[in-house]
Amino acid sequence: MEFFHKQTNFPFMATRKVWYGLSAVLMIICFISFYFRGLNLALDFTGGVSVEVTFSMPTDAEKVRATLTAAGFHEPQVQTFGSSREVAIRLQSEKGGPAESSDVVRARITQALTPLDPKVVINPPDIVGAQVGDELRNSAIWALTCTLAGIFIYLALRFHTWRLSAGAILAVMHDPILVLGIFSITQTPFDLAVVAAVLAVIGYSLNDTVVVFDRIRERFEKSRRLPPELALDQAINQTLSRTIMTKVVTSIVVLALLFFGGPVLRGFAEALLIGIIAGTYSSIWISSAVALDCGLTAEHVFPSVKKSPVDHLP
Amino acid sequence: MLEYARWKYALVGVVLLLALILALPNVFGEAPALQFARKDRAEITAQAQGSIEKFLTDQKIPYDKAVNEKERLTVQFADVATQLRARDAVNGNESLTKDYATAMSFISRAPALFSKLGLKPMPLGLDLRGGLNLLYQVDTAGAVAQVLDSYEQSVRRALQDAKIPFSDVVQIAVNDSKTNNAVRVLLPAGADAGAVRDALAKTITDLTLDTLNLATGPAVQGVLTEKQIRERTDYAITKNIETIRNRVNELGVAEPIVQRQGTDRINVQLAGVLNSAEVKDILGKVATLEWRLVDMQNNAYEAKARNRAPLGSKLYTQRGSGAPILLKREVIVTGDNLTDARSTTSQEGPAVAIKLDSRGGDEMFKTTSANVGRLMGVVFIEKSRENIIVDGKPLLQADGKPATREVTTQEVISSATIKGVFGPQFNITGLQQSEARELALLLRAGSLAAPIYVVEERVVGPSVGAENIRHGIEALIIGMAGTFLFMIIYYKVFGIVADLVLVSNVVLLSALLSMLGTQLSLPGIAGIILTVGMAVDANVLIYERIREELRLGVSPQAAIKAGFEKAFSAIADSNITTLIAGLVLYVLGKGAIQNFAVVLVLGIGTSLFTALMGSRALLTLMYGGKRKLTRLPI
Numbered sequence: 001m002e003f004f005h006k007q008t009n010f011p012f013m014a015t016r017k018v019w020y021g022l023s024a025v026l027m028i029i030c031f032i033s034f035y036f037r038g039l040n041l042a043l044d045f046t047g048g049v050s051v052e053v054t055f056s057m058p059t060d061a062e063k064v065r066a067t068l069t070a071a072g073f074h075e076p077q078v079q080t081f082g083s084s085r086e087v088a089i090r091l092q093s094e095k096g097g098p099a100e101s102s103d104v105v106r107a108r109i110t111q112a113l114t115p116l117d118p119k120v121v122i123n124p125p126d127i128v129g130a131q132v133g134d135e136l137r138n139s140a141i142w143a144l145t146c147t148l149a150g151i152f153i154y155l156a157l158r159f160h161t162w163r164l165s166a167g168a169i170l171a172v173m174h175d176p177i178l179v180l181g182i183f184s185i186t187q188t189p190f191d192l193a194v195v196a197a198v199l200a201v202i203g204y205s206l207n208d209t210v211v212v213f214d215r216i217r218e219r220f221e222k223s224r225r226l227p228p229e230l231a232l233d234q235a236i237n238q239t240l241s242r243t244i245m246t247k248v249v250t251s252i253v254v255l256a257l258l259f260f261g262g263p264v265l266r267g268f269a270e271a272l273l274i275g276i277i278a279g280t281y282s283s284i285w286i287s288s289a290v291a292l293d294c295g296l297t298a299e300h301v302f303p304s305v306k307k308s309p310v311d312h313l314p
Numbered sequence: 315m316l317e318y319a320r321w322k323y324a325l326v327g328v329v330l331l332l333a334l335i336l337a338l339p340n341v342f343g344e345a346p347a348l349q350f351a352r353k354d355r356a357e358i359t360a361q362a363q364g365s366i367e368k369f370l371t372d373q374k375i376p377y378d379k380a381v382n383e384k385e386r387l388t389v390q391f392a393d394v395a396t397q398l399r400a401r402d403a404v405n406g407n408e409s410l411t412k413d414y415a416t417a418m419s420f421i422s423r424a425p426a427l428f429s430k431l432g433l434k435p436m437p438l439g440l441d442l443r444g445g446l447n448l449l450y451q452v453d454t455a456g457a458v459a460q461v462l463d464s465y466e467q468s469v470r471r472a473l474q475d476a477k478i479p480f481s482d483v484v485q486i487a488v489n490d491s492k493t494n495n496a497v498r499v500l501l502p503a504g505a506d507a508g509a510v511r512d513a514l515a516k517t518i519t520d521l522t523l524d525t526l527n528l529a530t531g532p533a534v535q536g537v538l539t540e541k542q543i544r545e546r547t548d549y550a551i552t553k554n555i556e557t558i559r560n561r562v563n564e565l566g567v568a569e570p571i572v573q574r575q576g577t578d579r580i581n582v583q584l585a586g587v588l589n590s591a592e593v594k595d596i597l598g599k600v601a602t603l604e605w606r607l608v609d610m611q612n613n614a615y616e617a618k619a620r621n622r623a624p625l626g627s628k629l630y631t632q633r634g635s636g637a638p639i640l641l642k643r644e645v646i647v648t649g650d651n652l653t654d655a656r657s658t659t660s661q662e663g664p665a666v667a668i669k670l671d672s673r674g675g676d677e678m679f680k681t682t683s684a685n686v687g688r689l690m691g692v693v694f695i696e697k698s699r700e701n702i703i704v705d706g707k708p709l710l711q712a713d714g715k716p717a718t719r720e721v722t723t724q725e726v727i728s729s730a731t732i733k734g735v736f737g738p739q740f741n742i743t744g745l746q747q748s749e750a751r752e753l754a755l756l757l758r759a760g761s762l763a764a765p766i767y768v769v770e771e772r773v774v775g776p777s778v779g780a781e782n783i784r785h786g787i788e789a790l791i792i793g794m795a796g797t798f799l800f801m802i803i804y805y806k807v808f809g810i811v812a813d814l815v816l817v818s819n820v821v822l823l824s825a826l827l828s829m830l831g832t833q834l835s836l837p838g839i840a841g842i843i844l845t846v847g848m849a850v851d852a853n854v855l856i857y858e859r860i861r862e863e864l865r866l867g868v869s870p871q872a873a874i875k876a877g878f879e880k881a882f883s884a885i886a887d888s889n890i891t892t893l894i895a896g897l898v899l900y901v902l903g904k905g906a907i908q909n910f911a912v913v914l915v916l917g918i919g920t921s922l923f924t925a926l927m928g929s930r931a932l933l934t935l936m937y938g939g940k941r942k943l944t945r946l947p948i
Contacts, residue, residue: 101768126773127768129770193840196837200896200914202891203894207851208888238862248800250850253793261786265785
């Protein structure tokens, strides 16, 4: 089986303005969502208490919230999950001080909810101190910054010309922003595993770009007179079946994770899936196009050629 | 003709064979077990083993097998529920708990041969096994405060010995420090600060002493340097890790993980533990003992009425009666000199049998020889946090949570007449049975060098852990099956080769993880699954190149060769970017996320090896020798 029986010849570069426009719109939507909705940060980052409670009969989240507020809990967040008998409660922790003892929290919640349902079951709570949450948030931001910086340096060294690096960098910024944007729009809980997935997305998204760039270099090597636009189109077309094939297989495993990996890995798998789709898109339509608009030519890829003594001979 | 160097075949063969052996123990899974060890650390005899087995049989608790390794007996059960039943039954039995310490653990179901060869499966993380994860913050300011306490004590003693009058000795924060970092002697106006400095310099050699002129009069102060503070906090954290490890061992949790996290945190992972209250109670206790002579010249009640102890003494209350008692300031021996403490029963009721190290023994001998007939008191010191109460109500912080503070409880748990001279071995009496047991445990495990408090606590129930394993394995199997099927449909025979390469990649990765003893978490399993997906990429790059070459009319064997050679730079390049992300994640991540990073990074290595060398060896073996090969099943 083959996706494309013959060598394809899609004119990717000709339509690039359309894709720039699409990406720009998507980015703007993402940033608007960051600004107005932000991310739904999980316990890992906010600190606080998270408890799962099982009632003996279906319960209204709003009623649970009101009961907890009346019992003196500060701004409790209550969400039903699974059946409406299961409720997840989130409480903010005090700043600075030691985390509250889990036994105390559990006892207080039991005391507050028993009048609502005498058979209520309160599971042992997870508690993260506010300070720990702040630190994790910092280290997640650091991880993102360091990965991007490391990749910038690598790309600058690898492709001799800033034109290709610029294309790769824009494509690599594009993908995590889209993942974070969609997480912000859908308000999917954003935990540490999602950060790990975003970093993996940055790595993987570059795979494609780098493979295409590798091919651009090869095209220019074959024929230095090739118009850049044509060379780029050829490079993308020649790697197209590989790009699609790899993405299909990775999507198979990521879908397996999404549907069979259980609730713990759901956010992680979602982030990867969005990232893989975004990465495929950006490496086909964005990275090379940016390089082209930066004025990429064969000379930029092989700067040493001009200086070689052979060229000075009549 | 297509050739591949013989040593490369050999390398691929040997590596894969070794990997297969190393990864094999993972296939068997692990079984819940209960470990028995004699409290006196003696060997477990066959007879003792028989009586334990008989006990379980009598209780109608089925067990799979019992393995006696002399210093411990491991009894294996079919499931966690039986394991829990067995533990409860054993703990409820006086005659067993008297002699044995039990610990819940998991042992590999792999045949004994593997463990004899040192082959172990990957240990499972708490998210897969269920258990308690605690993150402790070490109160480093508390550690420094302890140092200042001891400086304050020696300053007072030095001044008293030199008979120099002083107004007070205080602990104070200087040089923009947020916490106390200096000890200051306040002198009455007109006093000779130089004499004070000389007196102090004799005993306190490691502090630089400065003279100040305050409104109240001259003062002399010693300030801890940054380096001294750092050394002290480092020491406190190392010592605390050691103490927590000892206490966890005393609690009977098998394979506990106690490790430093960041600069001043300690992470404790206890598999199979669900009741956090008991554990936190024992782990967090800052308890130690001090032995001092009782001040028999002065009246303790008088001192209490004046709320001031006479010079050279300290006022305490006695546990139980609450009566005041005066003890000498000089400490004979502290809990640090202790080598062993066990709860026993003496003629005077429950007791803790104490053994001291040689220095402690000498001190005790010297003191008791000179003071036969006098009273000696044992002070129990415990630090804990409590809510601050104002007007009968807990004081609330701005956000509505109760404010807490550290409280130090110092009680005299026993005072007894020194009847004879003794050295390193003796009993402490005057305790309840349960108190004796807990005190013995805490003393044995050593004291904490600084207070600690919990900043993060997570519990994973055993059923959730089992659920997570099931999810992980399901996703792995389905993901791999889907990939395999797709590769075969898309690349036919070459797809089968790619699938074999993927399997060997997973085997190699599991072997590496088992060899390194990396704890496997759910994100780690996700990393393995992802590695499968990503490892396909290298094969796809190679195969697409081979197809391209074939389209150009190159001969099949030359196409295979060109495919591998031309795809190499793209494969190498594309993996480096993932490697960068993985390394950053490893350095900055923690716990399960770090585990994902380890798998990601190792997975890049194994997939490069299997895709570039393994797959080439196999394809050369299949097609290299065929002279009349006209087309490839790709």
